[in-house]
Amino acid sequence: MECAWPLQALREELAPLMPGVRVELAPEIDSTNSELMRRARAGSTQPVLLVAERQTAGRGRRGRAWQADPGDSLTFSLGLPLAPREWSGLSLAVGVAVAEMLHPAVGLKWPNDLWVGGHKLGGILVETAGTGEALRQAVVGVGINIAPRDGAGLSTPPAALRALWPQAQAGEVLLRVAAPLARALREFEQAGFGAFVERYRARDLLWDTPVTLSDGRLGTACGVSGSGGLLVHTAAGTLCVTSEEVSVRPA
Ligand code: BTN
Numbered sequence: 705m706e707c708a709w710p711l712q713a714l715r716e717e718l719a720p721l722m723p724g725v726r727v728e729l730a731p732e733i734d735s736t737n738s739e740l741m742r743r744a745r746a747g748s749t750q751p752v753l754l755v756a757e758r759q760t761a762g763r764g765r766r767g768r769a770w771q772a773d774p775g776d777s778l779t780f781s782l783g784l785p786l787a788p789r790e791w792s793g794l795s796l797a798v799g800v801a802v803a804e805m806l807h808p809a810v811g812l813k814w815p816n817d818l819w820v821g822g823h824k825l826g827g828i829l830v831e832t833a834g835t836g837e838a839l840r841q842a843v844v845g846v847g848i849n850i851a852p853r854d855g856a857g858l859s860t861p862p863a864a865l866r867a868l869w870p871q872a873q874a875g876e877v878l879l880r881v882a883a884p885l886a887r888a889l890r891e892f893e894q895a896g897f898g899a900f901v902e903r904y905r906a907r908d909l910l911w912d913t914p915v916t917l918s919d920g921r922l923g924t925a926c927g928v929s930g931s932g933g934l935l936v937h938t939a940a941g942t943l944c945v946t947s948e949e950v951s952v953r954p955a
Pocket residue numbers: 734735736737738759761762763764765766768770778779780781817826827828829845846847848
């Protein structure tokens with residue numbers, strides 16, 4: 705039954721941006737990212753949007769699990785071949801595109817967490833597969849809490865989109881986000897993260913905030929670089945740190 709998921713409308717919106725795109729709904733799957741990465745590693749270059757009603761092994765950044773309650777969340781991945789000149793900053797560009805389509809109050813906590821009012825609304829996991837540096841299959845996974853959920857056991861208390869958008873339904877949110885996300889990926893491919901720096905700045909929740917880096921260094925966040933690194937003023941000067949090196953939290 706396609707009642708809650710506007711699959712045909714998604715196909716129509718995505719087809720001009722991702723020729724040959726497949727739009728698929730999985731009632732249950734381990735992880736939409738894992739599935740599209742399996743296909744990519746098997747050599748598929750098919751553009752695909754895969755949405756799951758339930759993930760049994762959803763994955764987050766840094767090897768963490770991503771838990772989401774069926775019906776109360778949106779979990780999907782977009783897979784497509786991309787050939788940007790430089791890959792750095794891709795996950796931040798995705799964060800910008802998704803945040804902009806959700807609500808003006810949605811901010812970005814570097815590198816690409818979606819936050820509202822000090823709580824985490826959603827997360828993004830970007831992976832790539834392929835042998836060459838140039839053309840690779842990118843898998844962009846997005847998880848958004850639609851309805852309030854239990855925060856027990858989570859390091860960051862969860863926020864819910866319905867606090868900002870009371871009638872939000874997962875299918876409608878996906879329809880709002882998918883095509884702008886595909887457009888942002890094409891823009892990133894052509895112009896790199898530089899094209900997103902000002903837009904990131906407008907939602908940067910760490911801007912001018914004291915922060916602690918996971919390696920113990922302290923400083924004040926002062927924006928992001930043209931390659932998506934976090935700029936931090938410290939006693940030893942201004943650092944540019946990458947998300948592979950450190951995680952960061954408000955001090
Ligand atoms: C994070 O904040 O750590 C990233 C969370 C990413 C979760 C999404 S849900 C859809 C896709 N499939 C996954 O297994 N993970 C991403």
